[in-house]
Amino acid sequence: MKKGFVQTANFRLLKEAEKIVERRGAREAGLVLIQGKYGIGKSELTERWASENGHVFIRSKRVWTPRSMLEDVATALGLSLRGTAKDVENRIAHHLVQTMQTLIFDEADYLADMKSAVKLETIRDITDVTGTMVFLVGMENFPAIVQRYEHIASRVARIVQLHPLGLEDVQAACKAKSEVRLSPALVEKIHHDSKGRMRHVLNAIANIEVWAEANSWAEVDVAHVKGKALCVDFTGHLTARGV
Template sequence: MRKTFVRTSNYERFSAGVAAVENRGAAEAGMMLVYGQPGYGKSEVLTNWAVDAEAVFLRANIDWTPRYFLVELAKALAVDPRGSSEQLFNRMLAVIATQQIPLVIDEAEATLKNHAAVLEKIRDFSDRTETMVVLVGMENIQTGIAKHPQISSRIAQVVEFTPASLEDVAMTCQQLSEVPIAPDLVAEIHRQSAGRMREVMNAIACVERVGLMNGLAEVDMAAVEGMSITHDWRARRPRVVSRKRAA
């Protein structure tokens, strides 16, 4: 598979949200919330954006305390993590403010425990440096954040990641697979994956392998008939390609 980042409709909505935050009216409202079910491509989109924006990307840990978070952030910023929490905070505040470094916090639900103590610390950085903070989580994160008005009032944009459309899947197949994938098989990948990009990627890898091994100019439904290209983790069984079922 080609190592290319595909700009799906979720990416386009996220990019529009970023632009809106960057052009916000209230300087202190510099936070953005991204949420959605697993497999819809949140982490991949945010990881790629973090690289392009030279942002710090951290995955929140359930064991995080404000001090633990500060130390992890210091490591990511290559800042001396020694000293008191106040000294550490001020040291990083100067770096973030001077360089205008955005922060991305994945699995942000973990920052809500203990009355959102960690998220309050993250908010402090956003308020005092006016830099963007992107919080990434599951569907229920909105409910959790809504319990803390001092934080929710700082969120300028909310972006939901939804299932990939057929057009998204077709574009992904075209850009990533080294062997062309026929429209009927693209539709089958979309159907089986239910728009979960994680499963789409796995299916493309499988289909591409069939095409390369057999020297095919294009892989269609007939070429993978009876084969498993995705896996139903809930039912704990592979999903088999069947032209009859697809019809």
């Protein structure tokens, strides 16, 4: 599979949100929530977006404590971990005031739940002091969790709903990533079978490349892959089996 990144409609949504929040009125309203179904490519999209724009991408962890979260943020910023948690937080805030770097927290569902939002409150404190933007990338129900904490929800400048890939996005992905030529009909089948999830689209392309190499296919059409599973949807498989 070819290397490279596909600028999908979701990527353009992120760029639009960034421009709008940069011009916000209230400096402390610097939180942006990014929500979407699993498998549509949120992590790859936001990580690539971060690298292209000088933002700091941090993958949240289930085992994080407020202290270990601060340590991971400080490490991502190249800062010292010496001192108390408050020392580390102050160091982060001082750095962000100078650089105004945007922070992106992937798997943000780990930052809060229905019982506690201590880690999210720490992030809120940092944005209040620095005015920097923070993008929180979570699953579909993440905004509903944040809404339970009004003092944090009031800092949310925008909610970005990422969508499954459209046919044009899948066409662009297949053109950019596939090592073999795919017929238009096969690309449409990939779009249908993947349900617009980038993870499944990439798996389908990888599978097709293996079959094409084994059979010396220069171009692959629907007839070549008849009866083959282009991409495995585990939940769909279980549903079909009545599980």
